[in-house]
Amino acid sequence: MTRVVLLGASPGPDTSPTGLRLAALPGNPTVAERLRSQLTSLDPRLATIESGDVAAALRALADVAETATENLFIIPENSVVHDELIYQITKAKRGALALVAKEPRPEVTEEEQEAQEDAVPIDEAEPEIGLGRLEGLPIRSRVGKSRVVSVGTARHAVTRPNAILLGPLHVSARNAPVLAQTCRELAAMAGTFGEDDDLVQLIVFGLVRNGVSVGIRGRRDLFYRRVTTQEEVNEAGAEMAGMDEDRARLNNAVKGADGFFTTYFVSTYSRFIARWAARRGLTPNQVTLISITLGVAAAACFATGDRPWMVLGGVLIYFAFVFDCVDGQVARYARKFGVLGAWLDATFDRFKEYVVFAGLAVGWVVSGNSDDIWILALAAIGLQSVRHLLDFSFGISNRRKAPSPLPTLALDAPDDRDLRQALTRRKVERSQGLRGVLKMWTKAGKFRAVHWARKMIVFPIGERFAAIAITAALFDARITFITLVIWGSVAAAYTLTGRLMRSLV
CATH class of the missing domain: 1.20.120.1760 (CDP-alcohol phosphotransferase transmembrane (TM) domain)
Structure with missing residues (x-):
């Protein structure tokens, strides 16, 4: 059994109208209805956390983690996702796993490539506050081949950010106590975060700094997207309907x-x-x-x-x-x-x-x-x-x-x-x-x-x-x-x- 936590509207200027309908899918369900029906088989007693108040949301998540005896699956309520992707993430054997999307590498000319080769190596690069955006989320995470290396916020710089944390996060039962402690520490310093800092990003920021190895996986041949407008919902529904989920399930x-x-x-x-x-x-x-x-x-x-x-x-x-x-x-x-x-x-x-x-x-x-x-x-x-x-x-x-054990870092380190x-x-x-x-x-x-x-x-x-x-x-x-x-x-x-x-x- 998996303990499922639904996160309401993420903090920031945008809201998440999960009542919008996926017209391209059978039954014309709302985003929230479809997601809840997908997750009920995992956990019939879904925990829902409103995330407009960051500190309150983090404390509520800490309460859930403290009482959990199962693995936890955390996902924003405005998610449009394939069933198979949920299954693959929740069956992962890692202590923690996050769904990520890497920043696309632009095509460069030979002159630009030579200039990049002369650029400062990452070990000597200065940390920065990620200002770029991808799929509406700030690019403030550094990921390697298999795990999240570092995460920043609007007040915490990260060395060469190259990815976003899309939303779904799976945490094993053995790491639930660390998650609870991390959320309480983050709640105490909620005033230092920016308005555009995403709640999942903040959670992984805390876990990584507290020494938890957070593995990564991409969407590959499956679909995931957060939606906030009817136009995004329509695009997501059409794109997802055009993908062969059964083939992905068979390959898996x-x-x-x-x-x-x-x-x-x-x-x-x-x-x-x-x-x-x-x-x-x-x-x-x-x-x-x-x-x-x-x-x-x-x-x-x-x-x-x-x-x-x-x-x-x-x-x-x-x-x-x-x-x-x-x-x-x-x-x-x-x-x-x-x-x-x-x-x-x-x-x-x-x-x-x-x-x-x-x-x-x-x-x-x-x-x-x-x-x-x-x-x-x-x-x-x-x-x-x-x-x-x-x-x-x-x-x-x-x-x-x-x-x-991985190295740790104080949450308030700049x-x-x-x-x-x-x-x-x-x-x-x-x-x-x-x-x-x-x-x-x-x-x-x-x-x-x-x-x-x-x-x-x-x-x-x-x-x-x-x-x-x-x-x-x-x-x-x-x-x-x-x-x-x-x-x-x-x-x-x-x-x-x-x-x-x-x-x-």
């Missing part, structure tokens, strides 16, 4: 961090199978059972030891993996999650592998070969079991690890100079020793070849099933097991080395 159903084989040989079409299955009422668990059935059928084919059946087994194990991907995609697309489904998926992934190993070994023996193959089969099973155990235990330990200097020192410290090696290896991932090599070397499930299918169909069980043991050993050594290094920093 595919994991973004999959391996090479899964990305290029499965996910390119499995998402469409997932949509077809979801629209016909198939549940993720039913798709999992299809995957298990295909895996067992593949093992039976391998157990014959005959070449045509080995080829068919390779095809079946491939499609067993395809449906193993589809079940998760159906769950994310249809938003049907359950403890049973997660348990089935994790448990029967191993079951399919091991029953296939048994089928390959049986097929080798019945073909008149030595039963020494069982040594290789047991080695492959043991190696994969140890790897799975290490993955599971490291994942739990890593989740328990407290995030590295600019972010000290904060940026502290971040620079932190960056230097984290670039030394083992941290430096890990950081360098992480940066190497920007090269496509290195990125995919790192994905493949860990021998994920997609690569394992591909190796089984190809070697079993073209060669024999002995080659399959040798491939699994050698590649799996390299993957185990690589993974264990990386985890030991990360555990020591």
Whole structure:
């Protein structure tokens, strides 16, 4: 469950006439009616805060945060937004996440580019009060690749602002106490803010200065806009109606961090199978059972030891993996999650592998070969079991690890100079020793070849099933097991080395 907080009209000269209607959408709803209907499934007891009085609004938000036991989703009441964007933001695993829009980079000539190259670097730039505007909001935030670096106000300067905070803000339950404290501190100094300072901007300003890592995401292929006039409402409704939200939802159903084989040989079409299955009422668990059935059928084919059946087994194990991907995609697309489904998926992934190993070994023996193959089969099973155990235990330990604290800055500091200097020192410290090696290896991932090599070397499930299918169909069980043991050993050594290094920093 998520605690939803609706912010009324933002402070400033404009009001937010949320009674205006979205004529381009079915039912001709008002902006407020539509947003409330979208959020009711998240929180049937929406908290609404009138934000005309900044101090009162901040104190009211602090009261909500103090009593919240769930994650908080804060959004202005004059928002026109896709359902899928709300879903993606509220399902984020970061401690805090803000929707941002970066200032567009103007096209420049060669002479202007040369002049920019001679400009003062950001580390030497002077903080400024952002006077530019984007979508009606002041550009007073500095964002990096993954998080908000600094935020300013009409009285607090920020170094080279480059973005606006659009409105939606997600804060995890563990950061709710910090949010409450921050809002009370901001309320006490409300008189120092400007008339055009947006309430969400002020909240993130306080969170960042109090050391909370606020992640960022853009709208990408989804829609969000704040509206204040009927003309803006009409434009927003027409633009949103012209966007394919279902396609974005389908694309989001595919994991973004999959391996090479899964990305290029499965996910390119499995998402469409997932949509077809979801629209016909198939549940993720039913798709999992299809995957298990295909895996067992593949093992039976391998157990014959005959070449045509080995080829068919390779095809079946491939499609067993395809449906193993589809079940998760159906769950994310249809938003049907359950403890049973997660348990089935994790448990029967191993079951399919091991029953296939048994089928390959049986097929080798019945073909008149030595039963020494069982040594290789047991080695492959043991190696994969140890790897799975290490993955599971490291994942739990890593989740328990407290995030590295960020530098803080007094809320009344007139600019972010000290904060940026502290971040620079932190960056230097984290670039030394083992941290430096890990950081360098992480940066190497920007090269496509290195990125995919790192994905493949860990021998994920997609690569394992591909190796089984190809070697079993073209060669024999002995080659399959040798491939699994050698590649799996390299993957185990690589993974264990990386985890030991990360555990020591």
